[in-house]
Amino acid sequence: MLEQPGERPPRLCEYQHKPWYSLQQNTAPLSGVEVRMQARKAQRHDWHILHNITTTAAPPSRLKSRHPYNKAAHEMLNSTSEDISRDAWLAAAWKQEWQSAGPPHSHCYIWDPGGGAIGGDDLPRWQWTTLNRLRTRVGRFKTSMRKWGLVDCAACECGDPEQTADHIISTCHLYRPPSEASLFDLGPEMLAWLHDTELDL
Numbered sequence: 001m002l003e004q005p006g007e008r009p010p011r012l013c014e015y016q017h018k019p020w021y022s023l024q025q026n027t028a029p030l031s032g033v034e035v036r037m038q039a040r041k042a043q044r045h046d047w048h049i050l051h052n053i054t055t056t057a058a059p060p061s062r063l064k065s066r067h068p069y070n071k072a073a074h075e076m077l078n079s080t081s082e083d084i085s086r087d088a089w090l091a092a093a094w095k096q097e098w099q100s101a102g103p104p105h106s107h108c109y110i111w112d113p114g115g116g117a118i119g120g121d122d123l124p125r126w127q128w129t130t131l132n133r134l135r136t137r138v139g140r141f142k143t144s145m146r147k148w149g150l151v152d153c154a155a156c157e158c159g160d161p162e163q164t165a166d167h168i169i170s171t172c173h174l175y176r177p178p179s180e181a182s183l184f185d186l187g188p189e190m191l192a193w194l195h196d197t198e199l200d201l
Contacts, residue, residue, distance in 0.1 A: 036080065036089065039073035119186045127194040130201050135183050137165035139201040168199065175199040 042050035054073050080089055120131050133139030142163035146154040156163035158174040168175045169183070175197060177183060182190040 036073075036077075037086075039077050040082065042073075043077060118184070123194065130197065130199060131183065131186075131194060133201040134165060134169060134177065139165070141165055141168070141201065 038050065039054050042048040043054040045051060050073075054077065084092075120128055123131065138144075142151060142154040142156060145151040154163060155161050156167060156172060156174070158172050160167055160172065163172075169177060169180050177193050177197075178187075178189040182193075
């Protein structure tokens with residue numbers, strides 16, 4: 001590899017601490033931003049250690065579960081323009097992931113997760129935690145705790161035999177929030193509920 005003016009060939013040891021060093025391990029890259037940046041750089045410079053990988057077709061993966069660097073790099077190089085900014089690419093990638101993730105309940109209320117429409121990040125931590133565990137339906141609900149072997153009974157304190165997120169949001173007379181939509185609108189009623197609730201998730 002020949003050194004270019006203003007550039008120097010990367011040393012292999014530098015790759016050992018980068019997400020795209022996964023090329024050596026044939027495992028998935030950890031950062032899409034790093035992959036995109038390095039793929040563009042490698043594509044432009046023939047002295048780059050990854051130049052051949054980014055300018056030739058990616059070989060078929062041996063395992064479907066693997067997503068090696070060369071495959072990720074080719075996908076990003078083919079799907080993004082060179083002049084797109086890092087922030088614009090991140091916003092577009094996040095929105096694409098969100099739209100392709102399936103139809104969870106939150107999609108009814110959040111159309112663009114990168115649009116700044118998700119409120120509540122200024123709340124006290126325990127309120128923010130409760131809010132987002134209800135929004136995502138992932139948390140220390142009794143059914144989950146029983147599945148994890150942390151409790152023997154999945155019953156809710158209200159008497160329902162199964163304490164799930166849907167039960168709390170829809171039918172629980174002890175912990176039910178004002179409405180499902182209020183988990184995302186965060187009006188005065190919801191803020192008061194978050195302040196007063198004894199629900200511990």
